[in-house]
Structure formats: C-alpha cells, structure tokens
Amino acid sequence: MVDHSALKVNQTGIVVTVLVAFVGSFFFRPAELLIPVLAIVLLLGTFVPQAALFKQLYFQVLKPRGIVKPRPVEDRPEPHNFAQGLGGVFLAVASILLVPFEIAGLALALLVAVLAFVNLAFGYCLGCQIYYQLGKRGLIQV
Amino acid sequence: MNPQLWALAVAGIVVLAAALLEFARSARARRAALICEGAPTTEPYILYFTGDACTVCKTHQEPALAKLEGVRIDKVDAIAQRDLAESFHVYTLPTTVVMCSNGRALHVNYGYASARKLEGQLTEARNAVRAPATA
Secondary structure (H helix, E strand, O other): OEEHHHHHHHHHHHHHHHHHHHHHHHHOHHHHHHHHHHHHHHHHHHHOHHHOHHHHHHHHHHOOOOOOOOOEEOOOOHHHHHHHHHHHHHHHHHHHHHOOOHHHHHHHHHHHHHHHHHHHHHOOOHHHHHHHHHHHOOOOOO | OOHHHHHHHHHHHHHHHHHHHHHHHHHHHHHHHOOOEOOOOOOOEEEEEEOOOOHHHHHHHHHHHHOOOOOEEEEEEOOOOHHHHHHOOOOOOOEEEEEOOOOEEEEEEEOOOOHHHHHHHHHHHHHHHHHHHHO
16 A cells, blocks of 8 residues: 555655756756755665655655645555656766756756656656566566 | 756757657557457457556556446456567556457557546447448
8 A cells, every 4th residue: 555645745845846956056056956965865765765755744744734635545665666766866867967067967857857747747657667667578576 | 048948958858859759659559559459249348458566557547447337348467468468569557458349459548548538439449340330
C-alpha cells in the first residue's frame, strides 16, 4: 500500500523548489544552490525513507493536521523510489553542470521539474516506465 | 539573452522533441500492432496490458475499465507474458487493445485510455464487424 498523497507532496516539493531556484537565479544567482540541495534531499530520501524531507513534511505536518488527506492505493513503492532516485541523479548532474555550463544545468533541472509536474498533474511517471522497461529486459528484479 | 532564458528555451526544445518522438514512436508501434490477430469471439473485447509496477494502471486505468459494463477484459501481465506484449509493441503501461470479434486489433492505446474513449472504440469495433454484412 502506498499513500499517493505523500507522492504528490513530494512532486509538488520538487516543482516548487526548482521553480524558486530558477526564478530566484534571475535576481540572485546563489538561489541556484537549491538545486544541489534538492538533489541531496531526493537521493537521501531514496535510500533512507525517514530522511525524505517532503514525505516527512506530509507525514509529520500536513497529514496529522488534516491539510492533505491521505490517499492509500494498492501499489508498490519501488517504482516511485526508483523515479525519485532518478530525479535525484539528474539533479546531481545538473548541479555539477551549473558550474561550467550554467544553461545546461538549469535546463536539466527544469526538465526534472517538468517531469515531476507531469506526474503530479497527469499521473504519468517516466521513472516508473523506465523501471518497467528495465524489468522487462531483466536488468532489475521487478 | 541571459542564461535563464537560454535554459528555458533548451528545456522547451527538449520537451517538444520528446513529445514529437513519443508521437512518432506510438504511431509506429500502433501500425505494427494493428496487424496482430487473436481468436474470433462473439463480441469485441479488450486486451489490457499491465504490471505490478504500474501505478497508473491501478489509479486510473482499472477504474476506467470497471466502468465498461459487460465487456470482456483480458488482463495480461506484460512482464510474465512478454511475447504477447512484444507482439503488440507494448512499450509503456498501461496499454489497452480493442479487439474486434473477428479477432483483429482495431485500436491500440499506449498509456491511459479513458472509459469514454474505450466505449467509443468498442462501438466502432462492433460496427466494423457488422458493416461488411450490411454492405
């Protein structure tokens, strides 16, 4: 069972953080530092669920106060964790690119935000599809 | 132009290119899948390709399929029945195939297909089989 509200909060967190970093960088370049911070948050959350910042925000604050209602769905957490990890890896690459190629770094971070938004709004999870493709080819145990 | 606007342009071009590639890919896969045939039946039916790891299948596709009353739905695990999935060029989950009663695939939907869309395709499948008889 997976609480899809936690996933939605996570996706919202990704979109908002990247947008704040992007828009903020127009006026104050260090705002781009939010991108490596987000990469760390996502990667850490993938391997240590207790450290998943946005999900903890949901479980510790939003859910108990009734701000966001839970939506448990018969589902497996692995594809979502994989997608989150993939997002973290792309943001880590974007963070590295920000130094020598600012345009490429920002563009990659924006793409991660677009994919998180597509998942949030339409339920299409590219990372989950990649997980399925890897499983189909026997590269990971699905 | 400042770097942020360049980045926005690059991301936009990548999204557009990905959308066009996806469109071309699904069109090619659909053309290839439409030549597939199954066993003839009395009524059109739906082949529903899904998998354990498919979230949209559970949250969107299955509720949509549940709205189709009296329609036979053959659920296929795309990982376990890889050969069948390959023959319909299933590259994304969920995938739904509307099969005519004569065993021909009439519509292939890669990704989520709404109940209304499937209903329309099933009506088309019923008419497609009846049409030659009335002509």
